[in-house]
Amino acid sequence: MAVLQAGQVVEVESGTNQGSRKIPVYRVLWVQVLIAMTLAVILGYLNPARAVAMKPLGDAFIRLITMIVSLIIFCTVVTGIAGMESLKKVGRVGGMALLYFEVVSTIALLIGLAVGNVVHPGSGFNVNVATLDAKSVADYAGQAKAQTVTEFSDAHHPDHCGGWLRQRGHSRNRVPRVVIRLRSGCRRLTRQTSG
Numbered sequence: 001m002a003v004l005q006a007g008q009v010v011e012v013e014s015g016t017n018q019g020s021r022k023i024p025v026y027r028v029l030w031v032q033v034l035i036a037m038t039l040a041v042i043l044g045y046l047n048p049a050r051a052v053a054m055k056p057l058g059d060a061f062i063r064l065i066t067m068i069v070s071l072i073i074f075c076t077v078v079t080g081i082a083g084m085e086s087l088k089k090v091g092r093v094g095g096m097a098l099l100y101f102e103v104v105s106t107i108a109l110l111i112g113l114a115v116g117n118v119v120h121p122g123s124g125f126n127v128n129v130a131t132l133d134a135k136s137v138a139d140y141a142g143q144a145k146a147q148t149v150t151e152f153s154d155a156h157h158p159d160h161c162g163g164w165l166r167q168r169g170h171s172r173n174r175v176p177r178v179v180i181r182l183r184s185g186c187r188r189l190t191r192q193t194s195g
C-alpha cells in the first residue's frame with residue numbers, strides 16, 4: 001500500500017484490482033496533529049484549569065519521544081556507516097552532514113533573530129519584577145548553573161565500561177557518547193583493514 005497523502009488517489013494492492021479510492025483528509029498524520037494542536041489551544045482558552053491538569057500527558061509524550069530519538073539517531077548512523085565501502089566515503093558524508101547542520105542552524109538562528117526583532121515577544125506583559133515570587137523559579141535557576149569546561153568534559157566520560165550504559169548525574173546528553181563510540185569503531189576498522 002502506498003503512503004497516505006491528503007486527497008490523493010491511492011491504488012489498492014490486493015489480489016484483485018479493486019480500482020482506486022480517495023483517502024479522507026482526517027486519516028493523514030499531519031492533519032491529525034494539526035487538529036490535536038487546535039483542540040489543545042481551544043481547551044486552554046475555554047478551560048485553563050483542565051488544560052493545566054493535562055500537562056503530565058504532554059510531558060510524558062515528550063519524554064517518550066526523547067527516549068527514542070537517541071536510539072533512532074544511533075541506529076541510523078551505524079547502519080549508514082556499515083553500508084559504506086571505505087572510511088573516505090564515511091568522512092566525506094560526515095563532512096557534508098556537518099556542513100549541512102551548520103548552515104541550517106545558522107539559518108534557523110537568523111530566522112529566530114528576525115522574528116524576535118519584529119514581533120517583540122513579551123513586550124505586552126507589563127509585569128512589575130518586584131512583585132514576582134523568586135521561589136517559583138528557583139528550581140530552574142539551579143538547573144541552569146554554569147559549568148566549567150572540565151565539569152562538562154567530565155560529565156561525558158564514564159568512570160568504567162558500564163558507565164556507557166547508564167546516565168550520569170546531571171548529564172542526559174548521549175550524543176557525545178555516540179560520537180566517541182563511532183570514533184573508536186572507525187579506529188578498529190582501520191586497524192583491521194591495514195593489518
